[in-house]
Amino acid sequence: MLIAFIRHGQTDWNREGLLQGSSDIPLNDTGREQAHDAFMTLRSRPWDVVVSSPLQRARETAQIIADGLDIPLGRAYPELIERDYGPLEGTSAAAAIERWPAREYPGAESLESVARRGEAALAAIVADIRDGAVLVVCHGTIIRYTLARLAGRPVPGIDNGSISMLRFEDGAWQVATVNGIPLEEIPIEHAARQPSREGEAPVSRS
Template sequence: MTLAFVRHGQTDWNREGRLQGSSDIPLNDTGREQALAAERMLAEWTWDAVVSSPLARARETARIVADGLGLPLGPAYPELVERDYGPLEGLPDTEVIARWPDRRYPGAEPLDAVVDRCLRGLDRIDADYPGRNVVVVCHGTIMKYTLIRLTGYPVDVVLNGTVSAIERDAEGWRVLTINGEPV
C-alpha cells in the first residue's frame, strides 16, 4: 500500500502567515495552481482513490487532484481535519511559535491526540481501500507529526501543495518523498 499525503494548496491565511488550524478557510488562486502541480507530481504513480479532510481547502485540492488523475473524488474523513488551535487560530504564526516554541499552545488540541486521530482515519481508509494506493489530502501539522510517528523520518516542514509519499511493506512504513523530493 502506498499513501501520498498532499498538503492542501495555499489559502489567504497561509499567505498572511496566520495560524489556520480547524478554521475552514478556502483556497486562493495560488492554492489552486499548487493543487494542479501536486496532481502532476502524482501522475507518475498509479492511484486507486483520492480522499481528504472535510475542510474546504483540502476538499477543493482533492477535487482538483482527482479530476486531473481521472478518479472520482472519494470520501472526506473527519479524522483528517487539522489540529484545533482553539483561540490562537487567525493569529500570526510567528508570534504564536515565538511565544510557545514547544508547540504546547493553550487551548489547542494536544499533538499526540492529533496524530492518534489521524491514525484512526488512516485505519478507516485502509478498511475502505484495503491494499490500495490512496492520495490523502489534508493539512500540514497533522501530516508532519503523523509522518514522523509512522516512519521515524525527521520531517521539518510540509509545504502547501506538495506530495509526501510513504509505502507500507512487511517491515512497516518507509518514506518515498517529502515535499515532492525523493528521500
C-alpha cells in the first residue's frame, strides 16, 4: 500500500506565524494555489482516493486535489486532527518555541500522543482501504512526528502543500520521502536541528 501525506495549504495563521493546532482556520488564496500545485505534482501516477483530517483547511485541500485528479474524496479521520496546543493556539509559534524549545508546551497535547494518533490513523486507513494508493491530507506536526516515529529518526519540519511518501509492506511502514526529498538524503543532524513549521510562514512547493 502506498500512502502520500500532504500538508494542507497555507492559512492566514500560517502566514502570520501563529500556532494553529486544533483551531479550525480556513485556507487562504495562497493555500488554494498550493493545493493546486500538489495535485499537479501528484498526477504523474494513479491514485485511488483522498482522505483527510476533518478540519476545514485539510478538507478543502483534499477536495481541490480530488477534483484535480478526478478521484473520490473519502472520509475524514478524527485521528488526523492537528496537535491541540491548548491555550497557546493563536499565539506566536516563534515565541513558544523560544520559550519551550522541546515543544512540550503547557496545556498542549504531548508529542508522544500526536505520534500515536498518527499511527492509529494509518492503521484505520489500512483497515478501511486495505490496498492501493491513498492520499492523506492533514497537518504539519502530526505528519512530522508520525514519520519520525515510523522512521525511527528525526525528520524536518513539513512545508505547506508538500508531499511525503511511505509504503506499508510485510506488516511494516517504510518512509520513502519527506517534503519530496528521499529520507536517506536528509542528514539526521539537520532534521533534528530544523525548527518546527507549526506556525512559521510556509514555503510554497510545486
